[in-house]
Amino acid sequence: MFVCTVLPTYNEEENIELLVEGLLREKQGPNMVLIVDDNSSDATAEKVRNLSIKYNGHDQIKVALVQRRNDRGLTTAIQYGIDVATKRYAANIVTWMDCDLSMPPKDVPQLLAPLMEGSADIAIGSRWISGGADIAHGLVARTMSRIINFWARLLLSNDISDYTSGFIAVNTKVLKTLRLQGDYGEYCIDFLCRSKRNGYQIVEIPYICVPRTKGQSKTGLNLYDYLSRGRKYLSTVWKLFIRRG
Ligand SMILES: Nc1nc2c(ncn2[C@@H]2O[C@H](COP(=O)(O)OP(=O)(O)OP(=O)(O)O)[C@@H](O)[C@H]2O)c(=O)[nH]1
Numbered sequence: 278m279f280v281c282t283v284l285p286t287y288n289e290e291e292n293i294e295l296l297v298e299g300l301l302r303e304k305q306g307p308n309m310v311l312i313v314d315d316n317s318s319d320a321t322a323e324k325v326r327n328l329s330i331k332y333n334g335h336d337q338i339k340v341a342l343v344q345r346r347n348d349r350g351l352t353t354a355i356q357y358g359i360d361v362a363t364k365r366y367a368a369n370i371v372t373w374m375d376c377d378l379s380m381p382p383k384d385v386p387q388l389l390a391p392l393m394e395g396s397a398d399i400a401i402g403s404r405w406i407s408g409g410a411d412i413a414h415g416l417v418a419r420t421m422s423r424i425i426n427f428w429a430r431l432l433l434s435n436d437i438s439d440y441t442s443g444f445i446a447v448n449t450k451v452l453k454t455l456r457l458q459g460d461y462g463e464y465c466i467d468f469l470c471r472s473k474r475n476g477y478q479i480v481e482i483p484y485i486c487v488p489r490t491k492g493q494s495k496t497g498l499n500l501y502d503y504l505s506r507g508r509k510y511l512s513t514v515w516k517l518f519i520r521r522g
C-alpha cells in the first residue's frame with residue numbers, strides 16, 4: 278500500500294519542516310508527503326524544496342511540492358493534492374491534515390492501521406470520542422464544534438462524532454467516486470456524510486488536537502470568523518439532511 282499525506286499550506290514556513298520530518302520519521306507512516314502550497318508569501322515553498330533535496334533519491338520521491346499560483350482555498354487545495362497523489366503517484370491511501378502541528382504526526386500510523394488491515398475505508402482522527410480531546414481551542418470554539426457535531430449526529434448519522442475533523446486517511450477507491458466540495462471545513466461534513474451514504478466503512482481514532490504554537494491561523498482569528506464558519510457548517514448539515522433521499 279503506497280501512502281501519500283497531502284498537506285495544504287498557506288504561509289506555514291515555521292511549521293512545514295517539523296511536520297514533514299515528523300511524518301517521515303514514523304516507520305508506519307506515509308511513504309511520501311505532498312505539499313499543496315497556494316503561493317505563500319513566506320518561505321514555505323523554499324523550505325519544501327530543501328526538504329525534497331534532503332529526502333528524495335534517484336528512484337524514490339518522499340517529498341513533493343505542487344504550487345497553485347492563482348487559486349486559493351483549503352478544499353480545492355486538498356482535492357488538487359488528492360488528484361496528484363492518486364494520478365501522478367498512484368497512491369493507494371491518501372491522508373491529509375493541517376500543517377499547523379495541531380494534528381500530531383505521531384498519530385498518523387494509528388489512522389492508517391485500519392485501512393492497512395482492510396477493516397475500514399476511511400479513518401478519521403476524532404477529538405470527541407473517548408481518548409480524544411481538543412486542547413487547541415477556547416471554550417467558544419469547542420462549544421461550537423460540539424453543537425455542530427450534535428446537529429450532524431441528529432440529522433445525518435449517529436455513528437460519527439467528529440464531522441469537522443480534517444485529520445483523515447482514505448482509501449483511494451473512495452476518492453475515485455467522491456470529490457471534496459464546499460468552501461472550507463464544511464467539506465469534511467459533506468464528504469463523511471456522502472461516504473456513509475455510499476456504504477463505505479468509517480472508523481474513528483481518538484487524537485488530541487493541540488494548539489498551534491507558530492504561524493497564524495487562517496480562519497479562526499476572532500469570534501466573528503468562528504461564528505460565520507459555524508453558520509456555514511450548520512447549513513451544510515441541513516442541506517445534506519434535506520437531500521437525504
Ligand atoms: N493551500 C492552502 N492551504 C490553506 C489555505 N487556507 C488554510 N490553509 C492551510 O490549511 C490548514 C488549516 O488552516 P488553519 O490556519 O490551521 O485553520 P484552521 O485549522 O481551520 O483554524 P484553527 O482552528 O484556528 O487552527 C493549514 O495547514 C493552512 O496552512 C488555502 O487557502 N490554501
Ligand SMILES: [Mg+2]
Pocket residue numbers: 375377379489494
Ligand atoms: Mg488549524
